[in-house]
Amino acid sequence: MFRTPRVSAAPAVLLALVLAVACGKEGSPPGKGPAAEKLPHYQVDEGFKLPESKTWTRAKKRGHLVVGVKEDQPYLGEKDPASGGYSGFDIEIARMMAASLGFGPKSIRFKTIASANRETALQNGQIDFYVGTYTINDNRKKLVGFAGPYYLAGQSLLVRADENDIHGPQDLDGRRVCSVTGSTPYQRIKDEFPKAVLVAYDTYSVCVDNLLTYQVDAVTTDDAILIGYAAKLPHELKVVGRPFSKEPYGIGVPNGDNALRFALDDALEAREKNGDWKKAYEATLGLSGVPAPTPPPIDRYQGGS
Secondary structure (H helix, E strand, C coil): CCCCCCCCCCHHHHHHHHHHHHCCCCCCCCCCCCCHHHCCCCCCCCCCCCCCCHHHHHHHHHCCEEEEECCEECCCEEECCCCCCEECHHHHHHHHHHHHCCCCHHHEEEEECCHHHHHHHHHCCCCCEECCCCECCHHHHCCEEEEEEEEEECEEEEEECCCCCCCCHHHCCCCEEEEECCCHHHHHHHHHCCCCEEEEECCHHHHHHHHHCCCCCEEEEEHHHHHHHHHHCCCCEEEECCCCCCEEEEEEEECCCHHHHHHHHHHHHHHHHCCHHHHHHHCCHHHHCCCCCCCCCCCCCCCCC
16 A cells, blocks of 8 residues: 655745755756846847738737746746746747747747646637647647647656666556646556556656655657756656657647648748757757757648648
């Protein structure tokens, strides 16, 4: 029978305390994400027009874009609770895409959307596009469109630094594994490693809280996300094993808005060629010590209703 160890602080409080201590260590990553003054600036295409896109037209009329993002993924999509600002690689991708669509940094509104609500948010017009570790797959293509991919990740495992028995998914039998409701990593563990005891929450930060307080044995999601957490807490957490999937991250757009989708594909290609993509990576995910990879080929697939 699994017994939850008794802890003296609530999980969220404990994580905040550990982060505060870790960020005071020499050479540790910044506690609130990348430094704003070191982030790239992206040339705004002032003359850009895309009247054939209903999404772009609505955004132009309202005067700003609404972009769905994550808020609890270090170096990818993270919200500073003090300032309310967002930072990370996905945030930079969103900003450079907005610039290519003719929207400057003051004309972007970021909106946190949980993994399970991404398709609904795009379908209902709550957001114009979504950038938040959003894996492209055939099932999702039936519901939304995807530009990209702009990054290729792989599912992996995050464990406590003192864990010596988990080296990969084959070691998860009977172990409590945490992931996010509605995510691809959750479904893969459920389908391919059914003897693992799955625990699900709306955010990965809650999973990490539970890992730190010994309520779960591992957290599973894309390695890019886990690298960020391990980099912030190098003495408490580590990523183990090799990635056991391929997760192409795409930019989610409303289903049927192919004009916007192809415009974003063009923007990605241009930003990769002019060096903006690499600069964005080095200012965010690159702070973890993992060098910039080669961007994956853009998939200009046909289809979409």
